[in-house]
Amino acid sequence: MLDVANLEVVYNDVILVLRGLSLEVPDEKIVALLGSNGAGKTTTLRAISGLLGVHEGEVTKGTVTWKGSEIQSSEASNIVKSGITQVMEGRRIFAELTVDENLRTGAFTNTDKASRDDAYARAMDLFPVLKERRSSTAGYLSGGEQQMLAIGRAMMSDPELLILDEPSLGLAPLLVEQIRDIIVDINKQGVSVLLIEQNAAMALSIADYGYIMENGKIVMDGDAAKLRADEDVQEFYLGLHTDESGERRSFKDVKHYKRRKRWLS
């Protein structure tokens, strides 16, 4: 189980991004982390996967506990070895390697040949498209295929926790659905998933539990079903709210959100 407690992150010694954030990802569950742009979702991910140093960031307070040991000051490569793998925002595939080579690179920490072959077979199972394009250069894949390759590559390390940062970024609705089903499949194989998304409807439709972030803090959390039913979430993230006349509300009327002082009421 991943347990993030009272995390505070500062960039460049001056920019306070996370102000005491706590969340947990139980084993074999899908947890969604939602929030508007700039809420600090990606920073949370960086703190978990050890990438803050690259961006001149620093955990100043709080802990990230994974399987009983604190990892907030570990190196990114060691965190991968301990079983947390991140799929970064914007795919970041190795453009000049072939699909096959990309996947094999993903198995870098997986030293056991049998489990590596196993992971490879599973990746091919999950993504039949990749099987077809196994020997083509990864840079020539379409956006959707590249996203699948990125997820497949992360799965090659046989992770216990998979962190997905905006897997639906820039994908057509049909492909978003496909990715969503794949996440469910991955979770069924016993991998816990921390899903960061702008597409709240998609994320809440598959998650077991959800957190909503704003300004570096968790402002609301609960079972996905409860969040889906919540009036505020519907209005701000799902865009479902209608007024008495049954018409969809215009965006400018949603402004009362700004006047609201706090979420916990």
Add this chain to the structure above:
Amino acid sequence: MFRRPNLYTSYEAENQIFPTWTQRGLAALAIIILLLMPFDVPVISQIPIVRFLGDSNWLRPVATMFIILVGALGFNLLAGVAGQVSLGHAFFMGAGAYTAAFLGGEGTDAVYGLGLPIWIWLPGAGVGAALVGMIIAPVAVKLRGLYLAIVTLGLVFIGIHMGNTSWGKKFAGDPGLGRSFPTFDIRLWKEEEPLLLMDDDSKWLWFEVSDSQKTYFFTLVIAIIALLVAKNLARSKTGRALQAIRDRDIAAEVMGVSEFRYKLIAFAVSSFFAGVSGAMFASLAGKLPAIQWNLFLSVEFVAIILIGGAGTVAGTVMGTVFVILLPLMIEELTIWLSEQIDQGGLFSPVANFLLTEGPDDFGPISIATQTPGWPLNVFDWNIALYGLLIIVFLIFEPLGLYGIWISIRNYWKGWPFSY
């Protein structure tokens, strides 16, 4: 009563040359110091490490520093603002120097020289170098990053080779000795009585000024003009276009910034600065062989903008001061240390530990000028520290001295809160 500090209500307000009163104050202080420097100010000559500022021997290194600053501003424009890493800056400086020599130098049987006055040869040196720069610019449109650096590195070797060819010697003079360059004397036309003769101590207007003081003020004026041009260019439309090309050239092109046009401008203006700097550098040196415009000079400019802070005019100034004056300070420190030993001053135990005076003495710094191996003498320490500083700066403060200034400023802005 008090306005809120650092609150800008317009882009113009934020983009002033000195937007805050702190900066205006520092600039005023710098101008006062620069004006007082050439005269024997008793206070400065008492401070140990910068004591060399008190005697007139330092006027020449500081004048050299101003000249290098002009070249560094040009290099910052190309490498820092426009992001085109070039190792050919020495070549452009050389191009400027020989244009100046051709226009302003004394013609003999061995070398060309038209003997024109400074108001022709100094701008001419810039224009000559700028034309050469514009020939190179199309390469930068084709090549990026390391590839461009290597191609421009090739220029340096081509330049040195050209100086050794038979027609190159007509410009550059003898490969071993070099040729003489025009002096800073200001005159209206070739044979006229100079309005201002640089190499004698004479009364000028109502001041009694020595030759080195005149050279100092002349280079200072050129450096200030160069600073104003560089700063204004960086904050203009052209400057923004160059920064756009540096940050994301394809996106800049999509915004309508012509990559070719602005890289051409970057190379031309940068080479103009280099040419002026090279001409003055050669003029101050008196005689220079062509081999002097070598890779080390180019690398020195890279070091200046990396140590100072790439892409900022203030950083370039700090980098130049640091790189040019550091060797002098180390030398001065050694002299001061040996004085401490002789006089038995407060720091004599430290000095005794650091200095090696005889064969039985222990210490990392040798005061002898010729000692192979350990302990190193002052000149070796200069080179070693120079390299070490570049490494340390790149690791700990990629934004250079300018970055240190920013962190200090941020610290005090938020004080007593850290964020």
